[in-house]
Amino acid sequence: MEKNYISISLLLVAVAYTLAKDLGAKDKKDTNEYKPKLPQTLSRGWGDQLIWTQTYEEALFRAKSGNKPIMIIHHLEDCPHSQALKKVFAAHKEIQKLAEKFVLINLVYETTDKHLSPDGQYVPRIMFIDPSLTVRADITGRYSNRLYAYEPSDIALLYANMQKALKLLKTEL
Structure with missing residues (x-):
């Protein structure tokens, strides 16, 4: 019976560790990979306060x-x-x-x-x-x-x- 508790405890620790690891990786992706990009203006950095034509x-x-x-x-x-x-x-x-x-x-x-x-x-x-x-x-x-x-x-x-x-x-x- 004691072996079953130890096995179940190890299994729970392994599952908890895996879930925590996945959540941490997901948070990293959210801050880097899925960061919304601002739309690029027609100035493209040459002078945002100036009026630029598109074509x-x-x-x-x-x-x-x-x-x-x-x-x-x-x-x-x-x-x-x-x-x-x-x-x-x-x-x-x-x-x-x-x-x-x-x-x-x-x-x-x-x-x-x-x-x-x-x-x-x-x-x-x-x-x-x-x-x-x-x-x-x-x-x-x-x-x-x-x-x-x-x-x-x-x-x-x-x-x-x-x-x-x-x-x-x-x-x-």
Whole structure:
């Protein structure tokens, strides 16, 4: 009889241990694996307080109807160069303020408009388009082999190019 009690006790301890282990694992999954993800905004981290357009076609329409230049940012979410530029861009207060004067779009895909990749499809690539829907080939970065590329260290040049795009708009009016 005593052997039965010992066997039943060991069995109960084993079952209790297994159940407790499963519950602990389930709690871990609940906090990590099943954590609800927040919806991604159109800014994709480039400036959450700015107004971003969803499609290239929408940006073209808004530029023409609002008489504003477009600033188009081509990037990839898993590109370390894009991520580094995004971090500096989002933190630069003057750029964020100046960006309010543009129709903004950031694309993680290539458009069918070949004018947006005149020197190749690389990222990050920032281009300006005036309200007449002309790509401003005269507003470039510092690299001769990637004309529209910017690095985090080029943030002052990007700011100057944004000012140039707005100044050209005023002189063309």
